Amino acid sequence: MANLVRFGVSLAKDLLAKFDSVIRDQEYPSRSKAIEDLINRAINEYKFTDDRTIIIGSIDIVYDHHKRELLNKLTDIQHDFQEIILSSQHIHLDHHNCFEIVIVKGEKGKIEKLSALIKSAKGVKHSLLRLASAAE
Ligand code: NI
Numbered sequence: 001m002a003n004l005v006r007f008g009v010s011l012a013k014d015l016l017a018k019f020d021s022v023i024r025d026q027e028y029p030s031r032s033k034a035i036e037d038l039i040n041r042a043i044n045e046y047k048f049t050d051d052r053t054i055i056i057g058s059i060d061i062v063y064d065h066h067k068r069e070l071l072n073k074l075t076d077i078q079h080d081f082q083e084i085i086l087s088s089q090h091i092h093l094d095h096h097n098c099f100e101i102v103i104v105k106g107e108k109g110k111i112e113k114l115s116a117l118i119k120s121a122k123g124v125k126h127s128l129l130r131l132a133s134a135a136e
Contacts, residue, residue, distance in 0.1 A: 051109030062126040070123035
């Protein structure tokens with residue numbers, strides 16, 4: 001790793017002991033590696049608060065396929081957001097239910113809008129948006 005910087009950190013003794021115990025359990029090779037992971041996680045979480053951040057994610061949808069108007073509605077919604085939909089997969093779960101997973105990449109704000117429209121469509125039984133990571 002290039003351009004390493006050393007810096008001093010002051011912590012309560014007890015807190016450091018707990019941290020050392022946790023990173024030992026997680027088999028980190030060093031405190032530096034554990035702290036690097038924490039910093040990367042904090043940066044990623046911060047990016048997730050900005051609506052314009054480009055992210056990758058997925059939307060799981062379970063719905064009743066007997067509701068024909070719902071099928072059309074979900075298709076219409078997805079066509080309106082085709083610029084952020086990378087792919088989708090449809091699985092016939094059982095006699096009544098379909099499971100669809102939509103893979104998305106784009107601005108977080110747009111992805112959340114798409115997810116909200118899907119979730120609020122009448123007949124959708126379950127819908128979950130998972131933000132996987134920042135794309136860049
Ligand atoms: Ni189906």
